[in-house]
Amino acid sequence: AQSVAQPEDQVNVAEGNPLTVKCTYSVSGNPYLFWYVQYPNRGLQFLLKYITGDNLVKGSYGFEAEFNKSQTSFHLKKPSALVSDSALYFCAVRGGGSSASKIIFGSGTRLSIRP
Amino acid sequence: EAGVAQSPRYKIIEKRQSVAFWCNPISGHATLYWYQQILGQGPKLLIQFQNNGVVDDSQLPKDRFSAERLKGVDSTLKIQPAKLEDSAVYLCASSSSGTGLLAGYTFGSGTRLTVV
Numbered sequence: 001a002q003s004v005a006q007p008e009d010q011v012n013v014a015e016g017n018p019l020t021v022k023c024t025y026s027v028s029g030n031p032y033l034f035w036y037v038q039y040p041n042r043g044l045q046f047l048l049k050y051i052t053g054d055n056l057v058k059g060s061y062g063f064e065a066e067f068n069k070s071q072t073s074f075h076l077k078k079p080s081a082l083v084s085d086s087a088l089y090f091c092a093v094r095g096g097g098s099s100a101s102k103i104i105f106g107s108g109t110r111l112s113i114r115p
Numbered sequence: 116e117a118g119v120a121q122s123p124r125y126k127i128i129e130k131r132q133s134v135a136f137w138c139n140p141i142s143g144h145a146t147l148y149w150y151q152q153i154l155g156q157g158p159k160l161l162i163q164f165q166n167n168g169v170v171d172d173s174q175l176p177k178d179r180f181s182a183e184r185l186k187g188v189d190s191t192l193k194i195q196p197a198k199l200e201d202s203a204v205y206l207c208a209s210s211s212s213g214t215g216l217l218a219g220y221t222f223g224s225g226t227r228l229t230v231v
Binding site: 006036041042043044045046090102103104105106107108 | 119150155156157158159160163171206208220221222223224225
């Protein structure tokens with residue numbers, strides 16, 4: 001069965017500092033990995049995805065994520081945090097086989113950027 | 116392109132009442148999903164449609180929840196009777212077939228249900 005874990009409920013970072021939001025996954029076959037962001041009273045917004053190719057993928061709003069197959073991780077990163085990055089972030093995975101079209105979400109990490 | 120439309124945005128009902136949510140996906144998107152997001156948790160898939168057929172409803176509480184997508188376009192999710200633990204945001208998402216499956220989903224803004 002596929003699963004995704006976000007070990008941190010909350011991450012606090014000062015504005016201008018780099019940020020990392022952690023994600024690990026378990027899936028059969030090659031993983032398709034996603035990051036979504038959710039602002040208050042809004043739906044989920046797609047940030048970036050890893051399908052194949054370069055392990056470092058770049059997405060919206062200056063975010064990037066690094067796929068590490070040996071560690072089964074897909075951590076979200078940004079070199080310099082903004083207060084407006086404060087939101088709830090979800091890592092998600094889609095595996096192969098019969099569940100290929102189903103995306104499973106992690107429990108979410110609340111990112112708080114202080115001025 | 117227009118996004119995924121959901122209504123209503125908010126709904127408050129008493130336990131044991133029934134409620135229905137509506138979703139209109141992006142035009143041409145064959146696959147439609149209903150997710151339940153309880154406060155503090157990640158979204159959980161309830162049901163997945165491919166056109167007007169159900170692909171996966173393994174986590175749908177079928178004794179009280181039902182969903183349909185009769186013409187393969189818009190969809191309705193119903194709860195009858197509602198319980199307190201059904202309080203959550205109900206998210207609808209859609210994706211296109213083929214390579215669209217690799218692009219992630221487009222989500223609607225959700226319906227926030229409060230059962231009192």
